[in-house]
Amino acid sequence: MIVQGGELKASRGEPARPNFQHKPPINNAIDRLRSSNRDLVRASMFRDTNNLGRWYSPPDRSARGRVRLWPRTPTPPGDNLVEEAAAIEAETAAEWPRALPDPAALDPAARAALAAAVDQLRGRGEEFADRVLALVRRRVPGHAALGSEDIRSCARRFLDVVLAELAVPRAPGAALRETLADFAGERVARGIPAEVLALAYRWGSRAMLALMDEAGAAAGLPPVLLLAAHDSTWEFTHEAAGIFARVQREQALERVRFDAERRAAFAAGVLGGTLPAEHIGHDARLFGLAPQARHVALAARTTSEAETESLRLAVAGALRLPADRLLLARVGAVLGFIAPRAPDAVTGHLVAAGPALPLDRLGTGFGEAVLALETARRFAMTGLVRLSSLGPRPLVLADPLTAGGLAARHLAALDGPGRSSEEIERTTRFHLECDQDVREVARRLAVHPNTVRYRVGRFQELTDLDLRRTEDLVTAWWLLNRRRA
Known part of the structure; x- marks a missing residue:
């Protein structure tokens, strides 16, 4: 054979x-x-x-x-x-696809035949719409939900665009691409997959080419022109499939973005205390949350999208949750999370956890988490922190006016130039952190215990604060940690 x-x-x-x-x-x-x-x-x-x-x-x-x-x-x-x-x-010896000829190169007879074929095709628009409808009903089950007039209208619209290109003549171009993108956007939004659209387009192209053959034969259209029209049409079906797939992908991404925006808006409203309780109760179920169940607000700071994503994955991993189920939002400069519970630990990040509260009161818990976060940042802490575990440290951030007055009164002598003042201040701060255990301070600073005693004594002389008195001890601890922060 x-x-x-x-x-x-x-x-x-x-x-x-x-x-x-x-x-x-x-x-x-x-x-x-x-x-x-x-x-x-x-x-x-x-x-x-x-x-x-x-x-x-x-x-x-x-x-x-x-x-x-x-x-x-x-x-x-x-x-x-x-x-x-x-x-x-x-x-026909040239490589496929054959290009449509330059209009200027067509002889008068060919131009007349082309014009006659285009006119005949325009006059058979309803017949073309009927053919497409019959093919789609028989060959494209995915279009069963579409009305007959809807399909016929789309067929007529595509025929008008193709005839406008053929009359020039030129291969399908920007006008058809724009029409296809609009068509795909409307169809995909109605739930019709891109592969169904591509199948319907191929059958529509077949019906159009069959009609074009009939009109071309009646008008005496040169075969080379007709074959080139066939080539360009079938070649464009591949591009059409790509357009349909691209539009479907863009709409899918848009839905993801829209869902992410809704989730972020809900989380921001709950954590910021701006969402009314009745709205919280209604919207919580949309995101898989039980309104009356207790949740924990988490707070953290990030400086880049990459760091935010890393933190999101770390928190989700610590909670053993899928990352896409974790609700988070930026509230001011702080990144907040709504978690079902506080994680046991978060490695490599500073995260503050508030108390467990119902969703309509979680804004209060987020406020506590933010205070714990800012305090821990001032003390260069890392990992998971809670306000209850920070002791009096949050007081370091309170009442800046009073703190400024006390610092001017007691610490002015330490602000002079020289390394000795820095060593005295640092040694005294360690002395207070180590519960005034001289040997532990000496071990940490790698100095002799007598050096520690000398520096602490010198601090008391310069600041007029007696660390044997409770009031002076509290004042020294507050001012030193505030300066450190």
């Missing part, structure tokens, strides 16, 4: 049929020949495919069900068909 220019399809009891890729007129002619119950042995490509039936001979009984196709016939039956076959073969 020899087949040139196409693939051969056959089965038991079914005559063989050659399938020429990108040559629908030839395929249609072969189908017409087969329907006349004739056996095709040789066929050559030439302009008038309606006369393809003249190119046949009795079947070879020794090769039942086989078809032998040749790009040219060595023994033509006469007339000028050899010249026609050679001409069309020369015209």
